[in-house]
Amino acid sequence: MDKETTYKGDEKMIKVFRLNDYEWWAGETLEEVKKDYTAETGVDGEEAFDEPIEAMSAEALKSTKYHTDTKDKDGKAIVITFAEELENRIKSGQKFPCFFATTEF
Numbered sequence: 422m423d424k425e426t427t428y429k430g431d432e433k434m435i436k437v438f439r440l441n442d443y444e445w446w447a448g449e450t451l452e453e454v455k456k457d458y459t460a461e462t463g464v465d466g467e468e469a470f471d472e473p474i475e476a477m478s479a480e481a482l483k484s485t486k487y488h489t490d491t492k493d494k495d496g497k498a499i500v501i502t503f504a505e506e507l508e509n510r511i512k513s514g515q516k517f518p519c520f521f522a523t524t525e526f
Contacts, residue, residue, distance in 0.1 A: 435517055436476035437503060443525055448518025457518040
């Protein structure tokens with residue numbers, strides 16, 4: 422089993438990191454993700470990050486559910502995997518590092 426999975430986008434290897442109990446960010450390295458997170462939120466250190474932080478495994482990316490903003494014909498959010506959402510973002514030209522998901526919405 423893969424320890425972590427990366428996806429190639431714009432010649433970068435993109436990973437998804439769970440920074441704390443409610444936020445995931447995607448980027449090439451944990452260092453760039455932390456820097457961008459701090460710049461975007463103004464929060465850093467113990468207040469922001471649950472250490473140790475590791476990239477999600479291939480298994481976790483394929484099994485963790487991502488609720489999209491798109492609704493089905495019954496008005497329910499369409500659910501895909503984190504792996505599918507990451508591939509979608511790379512294909513659409515998303516710039517990394519970036520916010521990826523939260524439990525708060």
